[in-house]
Amino acid sequence: MSDLRLHIEKAVVEKANNDTAFRERLKQDPHAALAEVLERENPLTNLKINVIEEKPGEATIVLRAPFKLDELPDELLDLASGGTSFSSFILYGPPYPERKPK
Numbered sequence: 056m057s058d059l060r061l062h063i064e065k066a067v068v069e070k071a072n073n074d075t076a077f078r079e080r081l082k083q084d085p086h087a088a089l090a091e092v093l094e095r096e097n098p099l100t101n102l103k104i105n106v107i108e109e110k111p112g113e114a115t116i117v118l119r120a121p122f123k124l125d126e127l128p129d130e131l132l133d134l135a136s137g138g139t140s141f142s143s144f145i146l147y148g149p150p151y152p153e154r155k156p157k
Contacts, residue, residue: 060119067092082106 070092071078081088085104090096109115 063089063092082108 067081067089071081077088077091080091085106089104107115
């Protein structure tokens with residue numbers, strides 16, 4: 056579970072660092088930006104997503120909420136079902152022709 060979260064966070068941060076328009080969308084509407092990275096409807100719509108942009112001379116430490124390691128939250132079951140993982144899409148790309156951004 057923690058590996059999946061780190062993988063998604065890494066993809067979001069990397070895209071935000073390389074795409075200023077995406078960075079602004081992420082700050083304005085994190086749920087829509089996450090759906091864009093996942094290339095599917097955001098399964099975490101019931102979670103509050105905080106996006107914090109560090110300024111020069113600042114450092115942010117995030118203490119994650121504790122969770123049981125043997126349970127997968129309902130919101131993430133969609134990502135785990137179907138015999139594939141989110142990392143398959145990031146590491147190997149989509150199995151269909153690449154979509155052009157609108």
